[in-house]
Structure formats: structure tokens, C-alpha cells
Amino acid sequence: MRTVSVVGIGSGNPEHLTVQAINELKAADVVFMLDKGEERESLTGLRTQICERYVSGACRIVTASDARRDRDPTHRTGQYAAAVEDWRARRAEIYARLLTDELAEDGRGVFLAWGDPALYDSTLHVLGEVRARGTVGFDLHVIPGISSVQALAARHQISLTRTGRPLHITTGRRLAAEGFPAHSDDVVVMLDARAAFRVADANDEIYWGAYVGTPDEILISGRVADVADRIAAEREAARQRHGWIMDTYLLRRPGDTADGAR
Amino acid sequence: MRTVSVVGIGSGNPEHLTVQAINELKAADVVFMLDKGEERESLTGLRTQICERYVSGACRIVTASDARRDRDPTHRTGQYAAAVEDWRARRAEIYARLLTDELAEDGRGVFLAWGDPALYDSTLHVLGEVRARGTVGFDLHVIPGISSVQALAARHQISLTRTGRPLHITTGRRLAAEGFPAHSDDVVVMLDARAAFRVADANDEIYWGAYVGTPDEILISGRVADVADRIAAEREAARQRHGWIMDTYLLRRPGDTADGAR
Numbered sequence: 001m002r003t004v005s006v007v008g009i010g011s012g013n014p015e016h017l018t019v020q021a022i023n024e025l026k027a028a029d030v031v032f033m034l035d036k037g038e039e040r041e042s043l044t045g046l047r048t049q050i051c052e053r054y055v056s057g058a059c060r061i062v063t064a065s066d067a068r069r070d071r072d073p074t075h076r077t078g079q080y081a082a083a084v085e086d087w088r089a090r091r092a093e094i095y096a097r098l099l100t101d102e103l104a105e106d107g108r109g110v111f112l113a114w115g116d117p118a119l120y121d122s123t124l125h126v127l128g129e130v131r132a133r134g135t136v137g138f139d140l141h142v143i144p145g146i147s148s149v150q151a152l153a154a155r156h157q158i159s160l161t162r163t164g165r166p167l168h169i170t171t172g173r174r175l176a177a178e179g180f181p182a183h184s185d186d187v188v189v190m191l192d193a194r195a196a197f198r199v200a201d202a203n204d205e206i207y208w209g210a211y212v213g214t215p216d217e218i219l220i221s222g223r224v225a226d227v228a229d230r231i232a233a234e235r236e237a238a239r240q241r242h243g244w245i246m247d248t249y250l251l252r253r254p255g256d257t258a259d260g261a262r
Numbered sequence: 263m264r265t266v267s268v269v270g271i272g273s274g275n276p277e278h279l280t281v282q283a284i285n286e287l288k289a290a291d292v293v294f295m296l297d298k299g300e301e302r303e304s305l306t307g308l309r310t311q312i313c314e315r316y317v318s319g320a321c322r323i324v325t326a327s328d329a330r331r332d333r334d335p336t337h338r339t340g341q342y343a344a345a346v347e348d349w350r351a352r353r354a355e356i357y358a359r360l361l362t363d364e365l366a367e368d369g370r371g372v373f374l375a376w377g378d379p380a381l382y383d384s385t386l387h388v389l390g391e392v393r394a395r396g397t398v399g400f401d402l403h404v405i406p407g408i409s410s411v412q413a414l415a416a417r418h419q420i421s422l423t424r425t426g427r428p429l430h431i432t433t434g435r436r437l438a439a440e441g442f443p444a445h446s447d448d449v450v451v452m453l454d455a456r457a458a459f460r461v462a463d464a465n466d467e468i469y470w471g472a473y474v475g476t477p478d479e480i481l482i483s484g485r486v487a488d489v490a491d492r493i494a495a496e497r498e499a500a501r502q503r504h505g506w507i508m509d510t511y512l513l514r515r516p517g518d519t520a521d522g523a524r
Contacts, residue, residue, distance in 0.1 A: 084426070144408045159379065164435060183430075
């Protein structure tokens with residue numbers, strides 16, 4: 001039986017790898033790297049660096065071109081999800097081919113997942129589709145990793161949660177469409193390509209970060225009224241400088257931390 | 263200047279420590295362990311085991327009695343939060359004393375945090391209070407860790423999020439009081455002492471785990487209608503067997519993953 005591991009590698013700091021993740025890499029016969037096209041060289045380089053640092057040269061890396069994704073920004077939410085589903089089906093074909101062609105029947109293969117495989121990552125979903133097709137069987141291991149949200153909180157030295165209160169995690173697309181959620185005063189926003197933080201009130205606090213954990217890290221925090229323009233400008237400048245951007249943020253509605261009114 | 267690090271150590275599997283966390287432990291002059299009274303020997307043992315495994319005997323551990331906490335289960339939410347605030351103030355005194363008495367002025371001290379310091383952990387808040395008092399200054403480092411939620415998802419081999427959809431993280435207390443949130447179909451519940459998952463619909467799915475990542479791990483998943491009684495029974499039996507329980511779960515309302523109707 002083949003063994004396939006999905007290994008969370010964190011969001012940019014190679015020292016965020018866990019002992020469990022390193023052991024899984026060391027035990028692997030093959031590490032699969034899917035080149036998404038949208039990923040820039042710096043990200044590919046980071047993955048290679050992680051393999052070389054922790055597996056000391058014995059790491060066999062197989063790179064494949066991932067399915068290209070329809071990223072039309074005018075999609076409404078439903079269309080967006082349908083485009084993602086189609087993209088995943090094409091990925092399932094690619095993943096299945098990698099497993100049959102590049103992995104011996106008793107081999108161990110690793111897929112690297114940015115951040116944590118459980119948070120806005122599709123690797124597990126794609127492997128579920130591969131399994132459902134029935135053409136190649138495998139044992140599955142899932143290794144959690146430090147997500148960009150956690151790295152963000154650590155660098156800002158804040159807790160994401162307040163005593164006994166909820167935390168909402170959502171996407172920039174939803175925040176832009178739905179506004180600040182009525183049911184939570186602490187909102188983490190991921191995958192925001194449109195500076196959706198402008199929906200927040202002037203007095204809300206924002207803790208923003210880009211390329212968190214890497215040498216290119218940028219951190220900005222403060223009242224939305226005070227820092228929104230600066231974040232938007234830094235974000236655009238960084239995107240042009242690097243050719244891509246990876247950022248996330250916490251929006252926090254101020255208020256008594258002992259609040260139990262909701 | 264003293265350096266104080268808050269290091270996330272995961273929720274039970276010593277291999278969930280990151281390279282960054284291990285390096286921080288190795289650089290420490292003192293590792294502080296706060297005995298909460300409510301914590302059982304197995305947890306204290308796990309922390310000691312982590313120090314010995316990764317710091318190979320050179321680890322100076324200072325144990326102190328933490329402030330006792332008012333855990334009256336009849337508290338309403340507001341009273342609960344007030345009790346936590348009072349508890350934190352008393353903890354701030356204890357932490358300040360540890361820093362001044364046990365750490366040289368250029369020393370490096372580490373506080374271990376279960377899971378991730380950013381998720382329902384009060385260490386950062388308490389150290390903020392220590393700093394605000396102004397009696398002892400320090401540089402602060404925060405090292406993220408694998409939370410019990412991530413360990414849970416990894417062991418169930420699931421993603422916590424669905425494509426483009428939000429994730430809500432809340433407490434058992436709130437879930438019991440407010441019911442299943444209307445605004446999110448994926449809800450992580452922490453700190454649930456009352457089997458609040460019974461508020462879910464019969465068709466909702468639950469992914470439950472206790473002592474996740476430890477040799478005592480228990481995992482149960484299925485339709486709430488099918489497994490709620492079994493979870494309640496296993497939970498109670500385990501609590502009696504171990505003297506304490508640490509569990510968490512995801513509630514998932516079924517539905518088209520391409521849903522964009524909300």
C-alpha cells in the first residue's frame with residue numbers, strides 16, 4: 001500500500017516546521033511539488049529550502065504543473081465555488097497520475113501544504129477525489145502546520161480570541177459582500193484581494209501582515225481610520241515589488257473584554 | 263533587559279513542537295511551569311517530558327502555584343468573564359514575582375502555553391498586565407504552536423473550512439446559550455463542559471476528539487443523531503478514568519460545498 005502524507009509547512013518561516021513534519025519528510029521517498037503558475041519563484045524556493053534543510057539532500061522532489069485556475073474576479077460567490085470545484089477535479093487527475101507514475105506500490109509520498117492543511121487548503125479535498133475514483137489506493141497521514149493566521153498573531157503578540165468570546169474566520173470576498181459580521185467582534189480575514197477591511201468601522205482595530213515569517217515581512221496595526229490607507233498603499237507597492245502578495249489580518253471591534261452582552 | 267518567551271507547545275503530541283519552539287527552549291535560562299491545580303499529573307508530566315526531550319537535561323524548570331480560579335458552572339457569561347479577569351490579575355502578581363525573583367536581569371525565561379498562545383490562552387494577557395504595572399520590564403517573544411483544533415482536524419483527516427465559506431470558533435458556554443450559529447455552517451467548539459453539541463440538528467455532522475495527539479486519544483465522528491449519546495458516554499467515562507478531560511469538536515451543517523447562497 002502506498003502512503004501519502006499531507007504535511008503542513010507553515011506560511012514562510014522554515015522554523016515553523018514541527019518535529020512531526022520533519023520526520024514525515026525524512027521518511028518520504030518522494031516529495032511532490034505542484035507548480036501552480038501563480039506561485040512565484042520565492043515560494044518554490046522556500047519549499048526546496050525546507051527539503052534541503054531538514055532532509056539533507058536525500059529528498060527526491062518531483063515537480064508537476066498544477067491545473068490552472070479560473071480566477072475571474074467578477075465571479076459571484078457561487079460561480080467562484082464552481083470554478084474551484086472544476087479546478088479541483090482537474091487537479092485530482094494530476095495527483096492520481098503522480099501517485100501511480102512516481103510512487104512505488106509500497107512507497108511514501110508527501111504533498112506539502114502551505115500553512116495548515118485544515119485551513120483554506122484544498123489538498124485533502126483533492127486527495128479525497130483521487131481516492132473516490134478508486135484507481136489508486138493509499139494510506140493517508142495528515143500533519144498539521146502553523147497557519148499564516150497564527151504566525152500573524154504571534155508577530156503582533158496578540159491573542160486572536162478574547163475571554164469567552166467567539167472568533168470568526170472568513171474570506172475577503174465574503175467580508176466585502178456581507179460587511180463586518182454582526183455576531184463576532186473578532187474577525188480573521190484570509191484570501192483578501194480587494195482591501196475588504198475598508199468595510200470596518202473607523203474605530204475598529206486591524207492587525208495586518210504580509211509575507212509573515214519571511215524576511216519580507218510587513219506588519220501594520222492600529223485603528224482602521226488611521227492605517228487603512230497605509231495598508232492599501234504598502235500592499236500595492238509590495239505586490240508590485242514581489243509580483244505577488246500573501247497577507248492576512250484580524251479585525252477587532254473594541255469593547256470591554258469582560259463583555260457578555262451578546 | 264530580560265527576555266520572556268511565550269511558547270506554544272501543542273496540545274499533547276510532543277512531536278507537534280516546532281523548530282522555533284525548540285530553539286527558544288534551548289536558549290532559555292528558566293522554563294516556568296504554573297501548576298493550575300486543575301491540571302493533572304499527566305499534563306505536568308508532558309511538559310517535563312518536552313523539556314527533557316528537547317533540551318537534554320540542561321533545562322531549569324521553576325514551578326509555581328498558579329492562582330486558583332472560580333469555576334462556578336452556574337455563572338452567566340458576564341459573571342464568567344469577570345471571574346476570569348480577577349483570576350488574571352492574581353496571576354499577574356505571580357508572574358511578576360517569578361520574573362523578578364527567578365530570572366537574572368539579562369536572563370531568558372519561557373512560559374509554556376498549551377496549544378497556540380493566540381487561541382483561548384491567557385498567558386499573553388497576563389504578561390500584558392505584568393508589563394502595564396511597570397515593576398519589571400522585558401522583551402517579549404511569541405512562538406505559535408499547533409492548537410488542539412488543528413490536531414483534531416489532522417486526526418480526522420478533514421479540512422475545517424469549505425471553499426470560500428467561513429469558520430466560526432466559539433465556546434461550549436456560548437453554543438449552549440445561543441444555539442447553532444445562523445451565519446456559519448462550520449463551527450469549532452472549545453472549552454465545552456456541558457455536551458453543548460446537543461443543540462445541533464440531527465443531520466449535522468460532528469468530528470469530536472479527546473486527548474488528541476496523546477496515547478489516550480479518542481476520536482468519534484458521524485451524524486449528531488447517531489453519535490451524540492456515544493460521545494456523551496465516552497466523555498464521561500474518560501473523565502472519570504483520567505480525572506480530567508480535554509476535548510474539542512467541529513460541527514458541520516451538511517450542504518453543497520459549492521454553496522454561495524448565504
